[in-house]
Amino acid sequence: MSAFAQQSKVAIAIHGGAGTILRENMTAEREAEYRAKLEEALKAGHDILEEGGTSLDAVVAAIQIMEESTLFNAGKGAVFTNDGKNELDAAIMDGKTRNAGAVAGISTVKSPVAAARMVMENSPHVMMIGAGAEQFASEQGLETVDPSYFYTDRRFEQLEKIRNTEKSQLDHDGDSKSAEDKRQGYLDKHFPDRKFGTVGAVALDQNGNIAAATSTGGMTNKRYGRVGDVPVIGAGTYADNATAAISATGHGEYFIRSVVAHDITAIMKYQNKSVQEAANTVVKDKLVDMGGGGGVIAIDGEGNIAMPFNTKGMYRGSIDTEGKVYIGIYEDEQP
C-alpha cells in the first residue's frame, strides 16, 4: 500500500449504559449533563483519531472521561456491592492483533480500562482478577486510589434502597424457584428501573485498525465476587479487524451465555452480514428471545456504526466517517 493510499476515514461510537431510560423520569438539567459528557467523551476520542492516533488510544480516552464522571456506573460513581464496596471490571481488545486484556473485581486502580490495557500490552496474560490484578497495575505505574475515591452519595443511597427492598421481599424468595426465575427476580429487585450503566467505546483509526473497550461497576448490591460480561472477552467486549469492534451494556449474565460480541462477529464472518444486520439479529432477536435486556455499539473496518438496544433507552453517541456528531438517549432519537 502506498503512502497515498493510506486510509484516512476515522469514526468512533460510545455508550454509557442501557435500560429503562424515559423522558418522564429525567430532568432537563440531568439530561443536559448526560449529553454534554457523552459529547466530551466522543470528542476526546475523535480528536486522537483525527491527529493520527490509534483506535486503542481513542477508546481509552473516551472511556476515561466517563470513568471519571459520576453520571455513569464505571470508575467514580460505580455502584456498590452488597458489602458496600466498589468492585470494578474492564476489558479492551485490539482488532489488528486480537490481543486483549481484562481485569475483574478491582477496587484501587483509578482507571480500570487503563489496567485492562496494561494486562494486554505488558503481560503474557489476558485476564487478571482481584488483588493480583491490583498489584500488577500498581507495579506498572498506574495511578492507584483509596477505594473511597469511587464513593458517591447517589450510588450508596441506591444500595440502601435495594437492601431495604430485598429485606421486605425475602419471604417471597423460596428455594423452589428455578435459576431462570431467580435471575429475573434478581433483576426486578436489583434493577427496579432496569438500568445497566456500563460504559464503552469502539473506534476506527486512520490505519484501518479498530478497537473496543468497556468499563463497569457491575450490578448494585452484587455479592460473592460476581463478575458480569464486561471482562469476559467475547461477551461484553470483542474486536477483530476482519469483522467489527463491539462493546456491550446490559444484563451481563445473558450477555455471557449468548457470547454476544463474538456472536455478532461470527454472523458477519460466516453469514456475510453487515455490522448493522448482525448486531440487530443478536440484540433485537436473540437476546430478546432469551430475556436479556441491553444493547451494543459496534463499528466495522469501514467505519460503519451500529448501536442497537432492546431497552427503552441507551446513553450513546457517535462521530461517523463524515464527521457527523450524534448523541442519543431515548428510543426515538435515531441518527
Add this chain to the structure above:
Amino acid sequence: MSAFAQQSKVAIAIHGGAGTILRENMTAEREAEYRAKLEEALKAGHDILEEGGTSLDAVVAAIQIMEESTLFNAGKGAVFTNDGKNELDAAIMDGKTRNAGAVAGISTVKSPVAAARMVMENSPHVMMIGAGAEQFASEQGLETVDPSYFYTDRRFEQLEKIRNTEKSQLDHDGDSKSAEDKRQGYLDKHFPDRKFGTVGAVALDQNGNIAAATSTGGMTNKRYGRVGDVPVIGAGTYADNATAAISATGHGEYFIRSVVAHDITAIMKYQNKSVQEAANTVVKDKLVDMGGGGGVIAIDGEGNIAMPFNTKGMYRGSIDTEGKVYIGIYEDEQP
C-alpha cells in the same frame, strides 16, 4: 414426542490435558495409570447416562474423578501459583437452557466443578471469583477443604524448577519485547514441556441434552490472579443443544482471544458444518495460525464426537453411541 420416541443414544468424551506428551518421556507404569483413570472417569459418566441421568450429572461425575486424581492439573494435584498456592477455576454449561456457571481463583472448595454448577443452578449469576465464590459455595453446603488439600510434592517441585529457570533467564527478558513475544517466552519458561493439564467432559443424555464442563489449576507459577480460558464461557467451555458441547485445554490466553468453544458452535450453526469439521478448523487451522497450542473435545446432539488437538498428545477418551470405549494419549492413536 411419545414415550417410545425417546432418544436413547448416549455418549461421553473427556480430556485430561494436551501438550508435548511423548512415548519416550513416559514410563509404562505412569501411562497405565493415566489410561486407567481416564477409563474410570469415562465409565462413571457413562453409567449415569445409561441409567437415564442427565448430561450435567455425567460431566460432573467424570470430572470429579479427575479432580480427585493427582495425575491431572485440576483439584488435588493442581499446579502452584507464584505465591505457592493453588488457585482453581471451573465452568459448566447446560446445552438445553444455555445456563452456565463459572468460578475463578478459588482455593478452599474441594470440587471446583461442583462450585461452578452451584453458581449455575442456585444463583442469578454466571461467574463468581475469589473469596466471594468460596463463600457462596460454602453457604451452598459444598465440601470445603484446607488449601493444603490440593498440595502434591510433584507440582511443588515443578514450581521450584520453574522459579529457578526463571531466575536464570531474567536477564534475557527485556521490557522491549512485544506482548506476543512475552506470551511465547512465558510459555517456553512456564511450560518447558508445553503440557496443559486441564480436565474436561462433554456428554449427550437420553433426553438429547448435551452439556460441557471444565476444571483446572491453571498455569504453574501464574501471578497476579491470572485467569485462563476455563471459566470464560465461550472460550474454554460452551454448550448449546442446537450445535455442540465443547471443553477445551491449552494455552488459555489464545483460547480466550479466539473464543474457541463458541467459534466452533458458530461455524456449525452459520456454515452448516459438522462438529468434526468445525472443531478441526478452529483447533488445527485458526489456533495454529495464531500460535495457540491445545485441543478440544466436542459432542453434538446426535452424539458425534470430535477430539482434535494441535499438540503432540492429549489425554482423552470417549464412549460413543455404540458403546465403544476409546482411550488415547499420543498423536497416532485414533479411535
